[in-house]
Amino acid sequence: MHDVVIVGAGPVGLSLACELGLAGCSVLVLEREAGPGSPWKAEPLGMRGLSATSVEAFYRRGMLHPLLTASGVHDDSGAKPAADEPSPPRRGGHFAGMMVDPAKAGVAAVPFRLPDPGLESLMTNLEAVETVLSEQASKLGVEVKHGVTVSAIAQNDESAVAQAGADEYAARWIVGCDGGRSAIRGLAGFHFIGTEPQFTGYTMHATVADPEQLSPGFNLTPTGMYIRMPTEGHIAMVDFDGGTFDRSQQLTQDHLQAVLRRVSGTDVTLSGVLLASSFTDRSMQTTTYRQGRVLLAGDAAHIHSPLGGQGLNTGIGDAVNLGWKLAATVHGYAPDGLLDTYTRERHPIGAGVLDWSRAQVAVMRPDPHARAIQGVVRDLIGTGDGTTYVVEKISGSSIRYDLGSEHPLVGRNAPDLRLQDGTRLGDLMQDGRGVVLDFSIDRRLHGSAVGWESRIRYAAGPARNDLGLGAVLVRPDGIVAWAGDRRPDREAFERAAGHWFGSPAI
Known part of the structure; x- marks a missing residue:
């Protein structure tokens, strides 16, 4: 029996698998597609934007350079920024x-x-993201099975079982990362609520006989919107039909041309369509991200319009938040209620993204x-x-997560603090442990950190810019759990460490 079975080998499922594998969990990933390759994942239709926080997640696990290489981006981040002030x-x-x-x-x-090398957003593609994550997962001993469609789930107080045909896959936990049409969401009985669509959207890779009729970039028009991407023939458009066309009829060249002409206000002609799909702005979210021993992450937990490119980034944020908490639960040192903080922290983020999408649609x-x-x-x-x-x-x-502290840094993504010897916070996070940086002259927290070594890495010394802090405790997901002043309070640190990482193993 595995510790965790993840259903879905997309970026979210693989991100979670890497986090769990890094923490020493036994992980099996089940994917319904026959293999990892797909024209929908490569450029141009597979193009995606990673936010700064997502890029930073790759940086903190040592995967930024491989990601830049796979994305065809010149890696000028290898020379870590020497400036003391951030660039805009x-x-x-x-x-x-x-x-x-x-x-x-x-x-x-x-x-x-x-x-921070990870503070810049990145244009990449799903193929590059999944390649990097798959290689990392393989190094960590994660097993991935393709061509497996889960048809039933059973669970009890101790374990859960995913059934696919005649095969059963038992685990202590199951996580559904299987996208917007998640089978796991329905099989486990999650409530999925939200708002119905206003439009049908289309994305296509086509040949255009007269591309000069279409203005480059985003174009809001009196009848909708179209986007002419930098890659020749990559076009997206939004038609406010109440979402009635989406997946209800076959996508033909004639239909796509008619919509493009209506939305653009031109008589542009499509001479061929290589690939095309439709989508809507339906915005839905599960009421909780956990039902017993089954959890959800990514589009399985929340769907919305792709406007703004928030879906992939929100899913990666889910995976990074859940990974260390689920691993601590598997290994038995999680403090009471730790796993419940996954829904408590991430559900409001998902709800905010849905509203961000709805606001754009309304405008x-x-x-x-x-x-x-x-x-x-x-x-x-x-x-x-x-x-x-x-x-x-x-x-x-x-x-910013509400972690019950008035300190303005607590609950936020940690800045990439750097010691005088050049060591950066990002360098210290590659093994997936939490980190305490102690800037106090007398290494005030050194003795207090004893007993948490398997879960928290301790590093001390003066910082190039300590932001007025004496010490900071950072969770494995990069969120600041506690911050102390110039002479940090040991008891306050120990309370915070115990709250997030359980009792010290002394």
Whole structure:
């Protein structure tokens, strides 16, 4: 029997498998597709944007360089930034197709930001992401089985079983990472609630006889929106039909051309369609991310419009948050209620992403009221504060979990603090343990850290920029669990360590 069976070998399932494998868990991944390759994962249709927090997750596990290489990006992050001050973001993104200028973002408005190889977003593709994660999972002893379709689930107080045909796969825990049409979600009885769609969206790789008729980039029109991507023939469009066409009829070249002409207001001609699919802005979320010994992550737990590219990043955030908590539960040292914090922390994040998507859809609607709102939004995101707000949302830097502390850093993604000898926080997190950085001159927390060595790595010394801190405790997912002043309180540290990592093994 495995410790964990993960259903779904996409980026979310593989991210979770890597986190669990790093913690020494026995992991089996079941994937219904016959193999990992698919034209939908390669460029151009497989293109995805990774937020700064997702890129940082790869950096902290030593996978950023392989990811950049697989993505065909020149790796200038290998020379770790030497500057003491962070540079402004280079990518701003968009809200409802209205682009923001990253140069207007206020760097000082992003709390506790430091120079960091993982602080920049990245355009990549699903094939590159899954290749890197698959290689990492293999190194960690994770087993992946393709061509397995789970048809039933049974569970009791001690274990759970996934059934696929005549085969049964037993584990102490099952996690559904099997996408928006998750079988695990339905089989385990999760409640899935939300709002119905306003539009049918389309993405296609086509040959266009007269591409000059289509303006590049995002184009909001009186009848919808279309996007002409940088890759020739890669086009997306949004048709406000109430979502009625999505998967209800066959996607033909004639239909796609008719929609593109209506939305773009041109007589553009498609001379061929290589690949095409449809989607909607249906926004749904499970009421909890756990039912007994079955958990959900990624699109299995929440679906929404792909506007803003938040789905993949939210799923990776789910996996990183869940991984160390589930591993601690498997190994028996998790404090009471630790696994329950997965839903408590991540459900509000998912709900916020759904609302972010809904807001964009409302602004995009082809009616006079929405167009009036578009004018107001354009003005707002043209300001420094407006740009900063959108950049923080897209990058994930605005995320803060309520961990019961008034310290402004607690609950946030930790900045990449750097000791005087050049050691960075990211360097210390590659083994998946929590980290305590002790900047106090007398190494005040050294004795208090004894007994947690298998779960918390201790590092001490002066910092190049300690942000006014005396010490900081960082969870394995990169979230600050506790922060102390210039002379950190040992008892406060021990309480925080015990709260997140259980009793010390003395």
